[in-house]
Amino acid sequence: MExxxxxxxxxxxxxxxxxxxxxxxxxxxxxTMLQEAMIxxxxxxxxxxxxxxxxxxxxxxxxxxxxxxxxxxxxxxxxSGIEPIGKVIIGTVKGDLHDIGKNLVVMALEGAGFEVIDLxxxxxxxxxxxxxxxxxxxxxxxxxxxxxxxxxxKDTVKAIEEAGIRGQVKIMIGGAPLRQExxxxxxxxxxxxxPTAGRNFAxxxxxxxx
Amino acid sequence: MDIWRALLxxxxxxxxxxxxxxxxxxxxxxxxxxxxxxxxxxxxxTVSHLLQEPVLDYIxxxxxxxxxxxxxxxxxxxxxxxxxxxxxxxxxWDYCWSYSIIPFKGFAFQVTDNTSSEVxxxxxxxxxxxxxxxxxxxxxxRFRWPRDIKAVNAMSRTMAKRVPDGMKVMVIPGGxxxxxxxxxxxxxxxxxxxxxxxLVDAVIEKVTSLIAAVVEDIMTEPNVGGIFMGDDLxxxxxxxxxxxxxxxxxxxxxxxxxxxxxxxxxxxxxxxxGNMYAVMDxxxxxxxxxxxxxxxxxxxxxxxxxxxxxxIGIIGGVDMNLMAKGSEDEVRARTRQVLDLCATKxxxxxxxxxxxxxxxxxxxxxxxxxxxxxxxxxxFGRDY
Numbered sequence: 001m002e003x004x005x006x007x008x009x010x011x012x013x014x015x016x017x018x019x020x021x022x023x024x025x026x027x028x029x030x031x032t033m034l035q036e037a038m039i040x041x042x043x044x045x046x047x048x049x050x051x052x053x054x055x056x057x058x059x060x061x062x063x064x065x066x067x068x069x070x071x072x073x074x075x076x077x078x079x080s081g082i083e084p085i086g087k088v089i090i091g092t093v094k095g096d097l098h099d100i101g102k103n104l105v106v107m108a109l110e111g112a113g114f115e116v117i118d119l120x121x122x123x124x125x126x127x128x129x130x131x132x133x134x135x136x137x138x139x140x141x142x143x144x145x146x147x148x149x150x151x152x153x154k155d156t157v158k159a160i161e162e163a164g165i166r167g168q169v170k171i172m173i174g175g176a177p178l179r180q181e182x183x184x185x186x187x188x189x190x191x192x193x194x195p196t197a198g199r200n201f202a203x204x205x206x207x208x209x210x
Numbered sequence: 211m212d213i214w215r216a217l218l219x220x221x222x223x224x225x226x227x228x229x230x231x232x233x234x235x236x237x238x239x240x241x242x243x244x245x246x247x248x249x250x251x252x253x254x255x256t257v258s259h260l261l262q263e264p265v266l267d268y269i270x271x272x273x274x275x276x277x278x279x280x281x282x283x284x285x286x287x288x289x290x291x292x293x294x295x296x297x298x299x300x301x302x303w304d305y306c307w308s309y310s311i312i313p314f315k316g317f318a319f320q321v322t323d324n325t326s327s328e329v330x331x332x333x334x335x336x337x338x339x340x341x342x343x344x345x346x347x348x349x350x351x352r353f354r355w356p357r358d359i360k361a362v363n364a365m366s367r368t369m370a371k372r373v374p375d376g377m378k379v380m381v382i383p384g385g386x387x388x389x390x391x392x393x394x395x396x397x398x399x400x401x402x403x404x405x406x407x408x409l410v411d412a413v414i415e416k417v418t419s420l421i422a423a424v425v426e427d428i429m430t431e432p433n434v435g436g437i438f439m440g441d442d443l444x445x446x447x448x449x450x451x452x453x454x455x456x457x458x459x460x461x462x463x464x465x466x467x468x469x470x471x472x473x474x475x476x477x478x479x480x481x482x483x484g485n486m487y488a489v490m491d492x493x494x495x496x497x498x499x500x501x502x503x504x505x506x507x508x509x510x511x512x513x514x515x516x517x518x519x520x521x522i523g524i525i526g527g528v529d530m531n532l533m534a535k536g537s538e539d540e541v542r543a544r545t546r547q548v549l550d551l552c553a554t555k556x557x558x559x560x561x562x563x564x565x566x567x568x569x570x571x572x573x574x575x576x577x578x579x580x581x582x583x584x585x586x587x588x589x590f591g592r593d594y
Contacts, residue, residue, distance in 0.1 A: 011404055052488070055452045057400035064401065097336045100396060101445075147534045148569050176446050177531055179507065194447055 011061025042111025091119030237523030316343030342395030378435030385441020444484020526561030
């Protein structure tokens, strides 16, 4: 298990897949592999990013290793009845095409065991509303990079309120121009300065623990 | 005698005579004095608003190198040069910016509506981080690298022929990190650092050689005062790549460009967004004369000035969020605060936190400049 965790941490995708297969062949429990090696590995990746020891490339290669390992593990997880710990819908708001920050949050959430529905970029408020009604997530994540597009977060929160579904979700926001004051102003529940903070908030919402 | 200079030279509009040496002294000297104003560039819409006349969207032409340039485009380009000079003179800059953009082909641009209320019917293009024209060795070998350096510098040379006496041109050639990650796509580049580091090195070398050729060529032109390199290296919490990778692969190449600029007698300004705390000492050690681009949330200009202001010039720092969304009174108050904290000891030039962008109300930009004039008169009994 330690080697599996280490390979994800170091972003070694090929070795991660090999180790997953080796452990499965040896009879390891898929749920244990996920909970004791893979999720802690991605948790540590996120923590290292927050501390400024890992950067965008390290996050991306670690997430790639995780995703490739997970693709081998997933059928066994499904067969074992292991489900995601929660569901998050995420998107970059209307008028904004930036996605790298959002994608890092997606990786952190998937690494933590969430099912993530990524709506992409330039997402209209109505599309968020439709997605919430269809997928019934616990958490909605809104991303924006620009001073001019962050205002679309206000429109999105308002649309969710007017659709009568605000009480069903917790809304977290993130992006370069944002601060806590803006989060309060638009009526969101959480402002996260980095992917780890977003992951911890989502986990807190569904499990009661960060 | 330079016949073209004699024929094309403009007279500075307005009352103020630009003086590039005043800008140089502001960056390099520690002698406090009336603060000057400058920035990396202004968007063409802002130039148009100030001049009250149509202005060519030059960047969209440069960003679409497959577009066929017509005689009408060349005329508009020539006119754009004159309009840029007039904008800079009227705004009180001692230099004007010019683009020497290497026409790399194949960038994956995405265009969306410009969401600012200042630009109601415009579009803004953004690079797709997930793709680039060079993602493999096959791509690298097939890529048609630009060759005509003289053509790249045509606009900058024309600008240098036209600037009024005393004014010089600061040339924007693009940066080593940006060109590399745009050519490879930031995400594929990130994977390539692990999977194909030799490909990354090859792209960096090629990009550096092209930028060096551009800078070497344009610095031979009289009235080119230096290089204003835009090379965004970071974001909110840090640099995009680790300081170790920057120090190994990118900063030494940028240093080559700094050295070429200095050898030709120019000043080198680095515009780089994001959290640069980890590499500011490296940037200073490279010989960069001044840094531009500061964000109140990431690297407030007064903090940088307090820590490094005796070792590097500081340009700008009035935050873009405020410039875009604040009232004129709020802009004036913050401008005054920045000047009180940064400008009393010299090595500071007043400007925005990023650029004179089209989503910044012109009134706010002019309020910032005007507050600078007032501050100068109060503190030094005169303006610049």
